[in-house]
Amino acid sequence: MSELVEYPVGSDFPGRIGRTVSESSPAWPAPVRAREGAPNVLFVVLDDVGYGQLSCFGGLVDTPNIDRVAASGLRYANMHTTALCSPTRASILTGRNHHSSGVACIMELATGYPGYDGRMPFENGMLAEMLVPEGYNAFCLGKWHLSPSEENTPAGPFHRWPLGRGFERFYGFLGGETNQWYPDLTLDNSPTRAPKSPGEGYHLSEDLADRAITFVVDAHVNAPEKPFFMYYAPGAAHAPHHVPAEWADRYRGRFDDGWDAYRETVFANQKEIGLVPPDAPLSPRDPDVPEWSTLSADERRLYARMMEVFSGFVSHADHHLGRILDTLEQIGELDNTLIMIISDNGASAEGGVTGSFNEMRFFNMVPESFEDNLAHIEDLGGPSSYNHYAWGWAWAGDTPFRRWKRETYRGGSTDPFVLAWPAGMAARGEVRTQYAHAIDMVPTVLDALGIQPPETIRGVPQSALEGVSFAHTFDVSEAPSEHVTQYFExxxxxxxxxxxxxxxxxxxxxxxxxxxxxxxxxxxxxxxxxxxxxxxxxxxxxxxxxxxxxxxxxxxxxxxxxxxxxxxxxxxxxxxxxxxxxxxLQTRLTTERPQTSKPRSRFVYYPGGSVVPAFAAPQVFNRAYSIEADVEIPAGGAQGVLLAQGGDAGGYSFYVKDGRLTFLYNYVGLDRFEVRAPDGALTEGRHLLRYEFEPTGAPDIPHGKGVPGRAELYIDGTLVGAAEFAHTTPLFFELEGLSCGSDFGAPAAEYDPPFAFTGTIHQVTVDLSGELIADDEADLRVLMARD
Incomplete structure (x- = not known):
């Protein structure tokens, strides 16, 4: 038996200190350990998934692994959120209302008032900050969207990133959405790249599950008795709805009857399950949604496919969640894991009445051609798409409620919620009808674990929790709800x-x-x-x-x-x-906010650096600008990317291919404008390679057209190529960052990424000193793409 003596940190040393070791007895500050048998905690936060979409809530999207959790525990029919992503996530992690945490809406629309400033106060501690001092590991995976966007660069500050808010490991994306095939990824506090390409089978949902399993298993094999808290927030099912085609194809024909029939079927299912009272009425038809019967055959075919792709996206994410559950079962931890699965808000109507093959066209006010979308019907969900379904499916997806995300009718603010803890509760497969809200999740976890909310965290006095525990309902179906009043805004x-x-x-x-x-x-x-x-x-x-x-x-x-x-x-x-x-929205958009660095018009980049987030990249829209690369070309020539931003849904690339200097501008996936130097213009040695753009007219932003302009290429100050661009992107490229020396994501041009430059790049400079032609109201569409 060990004779090791331990004592609580901060208390008096219980050993003895003599003049020599032989006259002394040692004692050690006790490490932090969770109580014997403490359960793991797993939060799964889905994105833009409506009340009537998951199969265990009567929906027609197959989610066998979420159903598996529901069968081993409970479905809560009366769980509520804030109706938007960042605010709900703040509520889930702190147990306080979203305005109390300064998260009135998405982080990018912060204003200078305490409930709206987007700077989550440290007196509102997060669950990770509460559990790690109790002996837990804490892992965060997937979507964050809880730090000010201007702080989400490798320059930090990092104190509102996941590792600054109590999590020990993070793997995911900091913003509101990302390309599922080519995601903007961060590992802990550093940008990182996906481990493989879509051509090699990459998809973010699989990658997040792989990393989650690694985090859990690595900790478990080294400290089997140490519990964990995992916040797992995949991008599913926020746009873009990206999924391998075989997953979408599983739903072929499933939605051919349309959204009206979907609502009737799901409503009947919900009554049979007991989520809705038998005599309750279905919410009335929404006047913004066309009746399915009034659509043409081609419209019905396209919109049905959009829903097939969305459903495949959700089922694919569910499958990879199942791998995490299987791992927990394999290591003997599944039964003693308190699992809570929730969506952050109702289904999303951001695809508009017709849906979109490339959502960047919608946010850039580019009129979408039904014929063009229909021509790409088989590409929906693939790497060349950036798609979102028609809002009729959002209306149907929130069955039985009215409306959708962003609105505080129940369609926006009442969401599916599944809970299980086989080792800690007797109930199996039951429905609970007590009123609950996302702010109740933290109090419920603390109650179930027997932990009191901390009075201080890292020396900061803590505010009172504003949610209430519903742990008393786990095994008592008729227990009264203790959440009596809840506001929404x-x-x-x-x-x-x-x-x-x-x-x-x-x-x-x-x-x-x-x-x-x-x-x-x-x-x-x-x-x-x-x-x-x-x-x-x-x-x-x-x-x-x-x-x-x-x-x-x-x-x-x-x-x-x-x-x-x-x-x-x-x-x-x-x-x-x-x-x-x-x-x-206009006031929020034009609000001046504190910035990490001073405004500038000159940006210098170096090869091998991290990807620059899209919002932090030089904003080259509707203005004169230049890009100049200082390079060395070896004997035999060189090729590859000098600087690139965005992808095949919209962006640009400055590169060398087949010995020719080229600038390719991709206008929202519709038009490609190119200027190229002639053969033989680029020779061995050190050169300054320069691209210049000069507007030649005014933008027509309401109709999706940025400024037209003249594009010119120079080598060592000599003009070697010129072209007229009829129009440019008015507001925003694909939500993909900027990279120097290679193209880390979806390519805007015709090459296989990363297409790294094979010569030497000393630096690349972007100059934005040209006059900006701005349209603040139109910019709102950009920001709303991120929620």
């Missing part, structure tokens, strides 16, 4: 739940069609006069027990109940930093 769209009633004040209206009648659109500001009108006549009232889908407005029948709820909303808003109420 997103872009001025407001609602509140209290004691079985729900009031909603939609903004800019209950749907876009109705809003347009008052000349209001998504992003319209709420003036004091408008707010007075809304509070007087804009609120709706629903009784959840009879009408969970918000089909029958009872505002006229119960004015006293409604007034009480409106007053409660204002009280909650004061309490949780929701004010000032802001329905605008």
């Amino acid at each position: 997103m872009f001025g769209h407001r609602s509140i739940y209290h004691d079985g009633w729900r009031a909603v004040c939609p903004w800019p209206g209950p749907d876009y069609t109705t809003a347009a009648l008052k000349n209001r659109t998504f992003g319209s500001p709420i003036t004091p006069e408008v707010l007075e009108e809304l509070d007087r006549s804009g609120w709706e009232l629903y009784r959840m027990s009879d009408d969970p889908a918000e089909s029958h407005n009872l505002a006229g029948a119960h004015p006293d109940v409604l007034r009480d709820l409106v007053d409660r909303w204002w009280a909650e808003a004061e309490k949780y930093k929701v004010l000032p109420l802001d329905g605008s």
Whole structure:
């Protein structure tokens, strides 16, 4: 038996110190250990998955591994989120409301108010920061989107990255979305590249599962008794909907009856499961969504395929989650893992009424041709696409509720939630109807683990948790909900739940069609006069027990109940930093925010460096600019990329191929403009290779056209090539970063990446000193691509 003596850190040394070792007895500061038998904790956060999409929630998307978790535990029919990604994720990880954490919306639209500034306060500790001091490992994988975008470069600061918020390992992407075939990846605090290419079988969902398994197994073999907390947030099913074709093909013909029929089938399934009361009505038809029967045969064929691809994407992600579950079972940890699976918001309508083969066209205001999208029907989901389904599928995917992501009707804010802990609860395959919210997940974990919320974290006094535990419902189906009141606010769209009633004040209206009648659109500001009108006549009232889908407005029948709820909303808003109420997008976009570095017009890059995130790359849109590479060409010539940004959905590449200096500009995957030097112009030796672009006209941003211009190539100051570009990208390339000396992702030009330069690059300089022609309102489409 060991005679090792340990003592708590900070207490008096219990050994004896004499003049010599022989006269002394040692003792050691005790390492932090979790209590015997402490469970692992696994959070799985899906992205843009609606209440009526997963098969265990009556949906028609097969998710056998999530179903497996549900069968070993519980489905919560009444779980809520904030209706948007970053705010929900902040709530999940801190146990506080999103405004309390300064995350009113996506990080890129922060404004200078405490509930909106995007700087999550350290007094709102994250679950990782609470569990690591209790003897846990903490791993974060996948989507983060919880640090200010201007801090998400290799220059940091890193204190709001995952490793700065308590996680010990991180592998994933820092922004709101990424290309699933060519992702922008970070390992711990450093940018990294995918281990293989799509041609070699790469996909992000598989890669994240591989890394998650490695993190768990590496820790387990070295400390088998040490529990872990894993936050696993794959990109599925946020656009782009990328998936191997064979997974989409499993759904061939499954959705040919359309979104109207989908809703009816799923609603019947949900009643049979017990998620919805038998006599509850289905929410009414949304006037923004066309009836399936009115569509042409080709429209139905294209839109059905879009849903097949989305479903394959979700099933593929579910399959790789299953590999993680299998690993936990293999090492004997599955039964003693508390698993919580949730989506961050309702299904996404960001594909618009017609959907998109290349979502970058939508965000650049480029009119999409139905014929072009149809011509690419078999490419949907593949490496050449950047696709999103038509919003009829978002409406159907949120069955039985109305509306979708970004709105605080239940379609945006009520989400599937699955929980299991076989070693800690007796219930199997049951449904729970207690009211719950994402802020309740942290309190529930702490309650289940028998851990008190810490009073301080790294010396910072902690705020009180704002969620409540629902652990008492694990084995008691009729236990009362302890979450009685919950407010919601997103872009001025407001609602509140209290004691079985729900009031909603939609903004800019209950749907876009109705809003347009008052000349209001998504992003319209709420003036004091408008707010007075809304509070007087804009609120709706629903009784959840009879009408969970918000089909029958009872505002006229119960004015006293409604007034009480409106007053409660204002009280909650004061309490949780929701004010000032802001329905605008323009104001948020143009807000000046603190920056890590000073504004500049000159950027210098070197080969071998990390990929520069897209938002931090030089913004070459609608302005004069130049790119100059200082290179050495060896005997026999050289080839490869000098500088590249974006990919085949939109971007540019400055490169040498077949001995010719070339600049290729990819306009949202539709047009390719090229300027090339002649054969023999590039010789052995050191050279300055320069590309210049000079606008020759004005942009037409509302119609998706950036400035036209003259493109010129120079070698050592001598003009060697010129071309006229009829138009350019107005707002944003594909969400892929900039790389020097190679092309790390999807190629904008005709070569196989990474196509590394075989000569020597001393540096590449981008100069943006030319005048910028700006359109702030149009830029909003760029930012909203990231939520």
